């Protein structure tokens with residue numbers, strides 16, 4: 001898939017994401033939009049996993065530590081054919097398996113996440129298992145920048161470097177916002193790159209909405225013996241003018257007029273992306 | 277752990293003193309791990325307290341050390357289990373089940389991976405170290421979390437069997453061990469199954485239902501009471517969840533009183549589990565819970581704390597006597 005095709009897909013997926021959240025009346029809109037391009041690149045270019053190979057013990061593993069952005073994961077998995085996208089109409093409905101955080105009830109999802117600060121430790125265990133089995137698979141996780149306040153992340157970061165887990169890649173959705181406001185103001189955890197380097201990781205900083213940069217960062221082989229941290233600088237609410245960089249859209253749900261405006265903006269972006 | 281009178285009673289019963297359940301755990305785990313390279317011990321600077329030093333020396337590739345980081349210990353254990361390993365996360369029960377409770381709840385139980393968590397030096401094994409190092413909450417908290425079996429072996433036999441059963445289990449298991457040498461309570465032909473209580477002694481005057489290191493004290497108390505003509509049933513309820521409700525109801529229906537014993541808070545542990553089972557079934561029977569009351573826990577050696585709270589042979593004998601005296605003569 002070309003960068004342009006990925007870009008068009010991302011716009012379509014953003015539209016689906018907004019419709020799904022609107023229909024459910026609930027969801028994490030802002031963070032879903034900020035990490036959607038990352039998930040698009042992962043599932044359509046990087047991860048060696050598909051609906052057909054999901055039970056292969058050697059598949060690449062992806063654990064979404066920032067579990068609240070599950071709607072973005074759902075729409076990417078549906079697009080990738082893990083389940084029919086019509087099932088997303090049941091999001092958050094009574095007894096629907098599509099709940100507001102990832103669970104293994106959904107094809108394509110590896111672990112139940114959603115409480116923050118859990119994914120990286122799980123991935124350290126998975127990467128160790130791959131090493132023990134001399135298996136070729138890689139382990140990826142996506143963390144929120146606000147999530148990094150959870151101390152367990154740093155326990156896991158130390159262990160990953162100690163065990164020289166170069167089969168482990170942690171992506172940070174660095175959208176600089178969390179539910180209360182800018183992460184710098186809530187409880188500053190910058191500079192992230194220096195912290196991860198100090199913890200023994202290779203750090204690659206990219207524009208998290210640039211498909212070529214994301215691809216390079218994720219496909220360049222790791223430094224031998226070092227886990228890789230990809231800091232993806234992103235915009236919360238990316239793609240919808242009135243949501244971009246606005247903390248209230250963390251779990252804001254658009255009303256009908258807002259949805260229509262957002263879809264119109266994305267359609268306009270789609271026509272631009274089609275001619276360029 | 278045992279008074280001279282208790283030791284004399286154990287001798288009369290022909291019981292032999294084994295080693296600490298913790299040591300039996302470590303030996304059994306090593307034996308299993310030698311045969312199955314997928315068995316992994318995960319420790320948080322706890323291989324010494326977990327008696328896993330020899331394991332680490334013999335099977336270094338099967339031991340993962342995460343340092344003093346219990347949250348990471350449980351997350352890593354879950355990740356290993358999700359990728360085909362059979363990991364045993366080993367850490368003092370007081371830390372494992374409090375600091376990492378969310379990892380147990382989400383990464384292990386909710387994600388339903390076949391991980392085993394071994395809480396070592398549980399209850400008041402670290403009695404003199406104070407409440408930071410006591411685990412009087414672990415059974416209660418884990419009982420309220422879906423999808424984990426809670427197994428508290430009474431002696432070396434139960435420990436050996438519990439570790440083997442946990443290694444075979446397809447769902448999460450919590451094992452809880454103390455570190456005092458334990459008398460062997462079972463005959464070699466005894467059968468162990470997670471979720472099935474073992475009756476160690478028959479009787480219908482009172483039933484003593486106990487778990488872990490209190491079981492032996494119940495058995496000794498029953499021997500004392502027998503000398504006075506009081507015949508007690510003694511049940512080792514090694515699995516607190518899923519509870520063997522049938523065994524509890526039979527005890528409630530067939531015995532004149534039921535006394536439970538546990539090295540745990542009286543809130544939310546074995547005693548309340550039995551009480552709920554009896555009440556739900558409409559079985560009304562004089563009932564006592566021997567355990568650690570909801571107070572600033574007294575400190576000292578484990579034996580001191582058992583004696584203080586009536587969990588020793590002498591205390592349990594008195595509790596049974598008091599419960600029966602309120603009912604009237606046999």
Ligand SMILES: [Mg+2]
Pocket residue numbers: 144145146173174175176177178
């Ligand atoms: Mg953020």
